[in-house]
Amino acid sequence: MFNLILFGPPGSGKGTQSEKLIAKYGLKHLSTGDLLRSEIANQTPLGLEAKKIMDKGQLVPDEVVIGMISSALDNNPKAKGFLFDGFPRTSAQAEALDKLLELKNTGIAAMLALEVTEEELVKRLLKRGETSGRSDDTNETVIRARITEYRNKTAVVADYYAQFDKVVAVKGEGTVDDIFGALCKEIDDRM
Ligand code: AP5
Ligand code: MG
Numbered sequence: 001m002f003n004l005i006l007f008g009p010p011g012s013g014k015g016t017q018s019e020k021l022i023a024k025y026g027l028k029h030l031s032t033g034d035l036l037r038s039e040i041a042n043q044t045p046l047g048l049e050a051k052k053i054m055d056k057g058q059l060v061p062d063e064v065v066i067g068m069i070s071s072a073l074d075n076n077p078k079a080k081g082f083l084f085d086g087f088p089r090t091s092a093q094a095e096a097l098d099k100l101l102e103l104k105n106t107g108i109a110a111m112l113a114l115e116v117t118e119e120e121l122v123k124r125l126l127k128r129g130e131t132s133g134r135s136d137d138t139n140e141t142v143i144r145a146r147i148t149e150y151r152n153k154t155a156v157v158a159d160y161y162a163q164f165d166k167v168v169a170v171k172g173e174g175t176v177d178d179i180f181g182a183l184c185k186e187i188d189d190r191m
Contacts, residue, residue: 001106002027002081002191005088006183007158008114010146011121011128012172013179014085017114020180022083025187028076031085032065035072037134055135057145059089059153066096073100081109090153094160110190111161112183114172118147 004027006014015031022029036054039047050060069087076082088094101107122143129137136142161167168186172179 001079001104003084003101003106003108004081004187005084005108005111005161006114007111007167008172009116009118009121009150009154010143011125012114012116013176014114016176017180017183018083018085020176021183021187024184025081025083027081027083028079029083029085030069030072030087032068032087032089033085035068036060036065051135055142057136057142057149059149062090062092062096065089066093066100069097070100073104088157089150091156091160094157108161108166110186111158111167112186113158113167113169114179115169116172120173121147 002025004021006018006021008014018029018031021027036047036050040051041047046064050064053060065087073082084097088097098107122140125137125143126140128134136146158167170179170182170186
């Protein structure tokens, strides 16, 4: 198995690049944000609880997302590999992921970290908020709260993978195709 983490702050292009990467490399896309939004759309108890937290721009509890990822790994036994998007987002999630992958005799090949300035992130998300229907994109206060959560709780996840020499920084500004090219080069070097 070949497993990658696509890392970066809200609006850095994780979802956009994931679509292209899974098409090229045949990986299974696991986005905790998408999984949570599908729980919300289905109005499950988990979704209804998560929505209150997501609408404030805060992280949902670790045990909730770890449980979702654990089920997704079990439900895809034939996957060639996984592309994790928006997970892990705390040190506890990173440690839990390592244990789950170890049980399947696999691990993380690399963390690709998209780097984008805060002003560009806010601009992109406000623009998407005009049409996306994502309630956490509609006001700047919530967008900035998401970025603050990223700085306070998520940025350390890169330090966790750096100790195993797994972090590759990639410039996340420019055209979607140029960024995709840069990501592919890093992946091909490691496959
Ligand atoms: P999640 O769904 O993961 O959202 P996010 O990390 O806040 O980031 P986005 O999905 O908004 O951005 P992205 O990096 O995917 O960029 P995108 O490609 O869309 O999480 C949402 C919430 O769920 C969290 O706040 C939290 O509450 C909860 N949650 C999720 N996972 C969790 C976890 N593990 N633990 C706890 N809570 C969790 O691009 C953004 C925009 O920019 C788009 O409009 C796109 O078209 C545009 N764009 C992309 N690339 C470019 C480019 N190169 N140039 C110009 N525009 C571009
Ligand atoms: Mg996304």
